[in-house]
Amino acid sequence: MRYRSQAVAYPYFAVALLLFGLQVAFGLLAAAKYLGPDPLLNVLPFDRVKEIHTNLLIVWVLTGFMGASYYLVPEESGAELWSPKLAYIALVVWVLMGLTAVIGYAFGWTEGNKLLEQPFPLKLVIVAVMLMFLANLLLTIRRAGRWTTTEAVLVAGLIFTALLYLPALLTFDNYTVSIFYRWWTVHLWVEGVWEMIQGALLAYLLIRLSGVDREVLEKWLYVIVGLTFISGIIGTAHHYYWVGVPQYWLPIGGFFSALEPLVFLGMAMYAYYAMRRSGLRHPNQLAIHWTIGSAVFSALGAGLLGLAHTWPAVNRWTHGTLITPMHGHAAFFGAYVMIVLAMITYALPGLTGRDETRLEGPVGIWAFWLMVGGMFGMTMAFATAGIAQTYLERIIGLGFLETQHKIQVHFLMLLATGLLFALGVALFLWDFFLGRGRPLPVPATEPRLAETAT
């Protein structure tokens, strides 16, 4: 850690991880409800559990992005953060917003629009926190008077994340139109500007972990981000096929969204290149695991499994089946969960005042493999369930309820592999809060004072 204000990242990471734990707990509950019967049917029915599960995911990943940015921006710009105090205030408001949302959902206070369920007042709070966050970063950069390409891509991704949230504030009487704009937020986040963020964090981590030439990585970063938007913007259409849009979205959307995996292939090649060049001998092996892991797993979850059902002729049959969560889980985990955990594990020794050149203990590595293995198993469980469902319900024409009954065994597998995953999460949290992540009383290295602070 080179700037004292980078320490702001620590509480952000702590909050992110607590919410991650909660998210996974609700996920297990949801899977149990798939098996049924459900003793909580009239207390906490499936819909509420599910919206808490997905909203916690989005909130904690965004919290992780914020923490990562507070860590990265001062370092890249070479200046203390403009206002650590503002960052702490923003975090408190953010946490209050998150808790209000979760409790509200449990009692049925919701806008009931998939992934954008946040009641309107909370949406305004979200916008306010994003503004505080962005202002802090931009003022830091302005005061420093310099920035790197990596940092610029990251901050641009964050600015667009905030902008693309704005359509979520609108409502339309026409359901088709409201679906149309819902995807401007959801799809253009995960397959647009968040990929920018992932790409930038990946570049930063690879530069730090492998010492590979910054110029080369940043040059290719532009290619990756370029491919993201060339394929991803029009790729939004893979959510439009069957909701009442003109026919031309099908072939055009199919073509462009089928190019999207190139982005993830690019990121995997990126990581491979860095590994080849320098062998990744950095002592923080855990951060290397998560970094390379993110590049590889997102190529599988987002790239390959996205491609699997993005073509209209396939999507026609799989749309609305368990094939969708198969891909959703693997993609979110590979791309965004793993990159945030990579940033956390990379930053942690510095943040807690530990020696950054010391080797890691085994707990973190166990957490890594349990999560990767668990998520792989869950992906397979969803895939087998989804394929069976597509066949029985969509092609043969068996009723929905009978089909769900026949594929119960896959839900058992989902629950079992989900438990493995949760064990990995528990180990990661244990390591963070009670193990290596606990701040040491006296910092081992004295943080350098900012040269530009005035």
Place this chain on the structure above:
Amino acid sequence: MTKRGTRRFFLGGTLACTVLFVGMTIDSHRQFGRLTHADQITPAVIQGKHVWHRKDCINCHTLLGEGAYYAPDLTKITEHRGTAYLQAFLKDPSKFYTEARDRRLMPNPKLTDAEIDEVIAFLGWVSKIDNQGWPPRPILVSGAAIPGTNVGAPAPHAASNEPSEQGEALFRTSPPGCFSCHSVSPGVNLAGPSLADIGERAGTRVKSPDYHGQATDAAGYIRESILHPSAYLVPGATYSAGGRSFMPDNFGTLLKAEQVDQLVAYLRTLQNSQ
């Protein structure tokens, strides 16, 4: 390529795709009205949309294939189930399904009568959206296990011009969606009773003392069942309420006279001794 070159690739590519995307968006807005029958978005439909969101239906169900995967897709539900059935179901789902039998049960959404009518109006409007013919074949809430039932058989194409064959194809087409409530397998009762032996049953029913309808023979009974479902009510708590059948009562206007003839011809062929 230099860094300048790759930056140009990024900026140029992004700009070009944004322009194309925005262009298609504008054009779509020109067409949404027609594709979605926007003129039929009545106040009731709008209210129904609010109910749909406020009650979080979307986090269990899919609609237009979007939502959650815990409960059946409802895109075409109003084609498969009539208003009377949906009203009764939404008042109390546990009358129709049980966790013991179906593993899943929809919790009572606690809607007022007005909200129920609004959400049904909303779902009715959704079912008519021109969405490239999705789903490619009907998605049923519940249908019998495969062997012996024809629930699953595709083929809404009649093999010949024979009225009974035409009727069989029609029976399996949506709309009218007869198959989503009736199986033709013995003992397999869905939302409506099995029609496995209706050809025979109809003949005995018109002669039974508790029949008070207009029909005098099997064909007449079947025709009456289709056109005026409430004329005779098959006993069963999930089939009717307050003297009103849950079978839609609008087939008289939905179907042409000759289509009704075809259905009657087909159903008459369903005999016990097959």
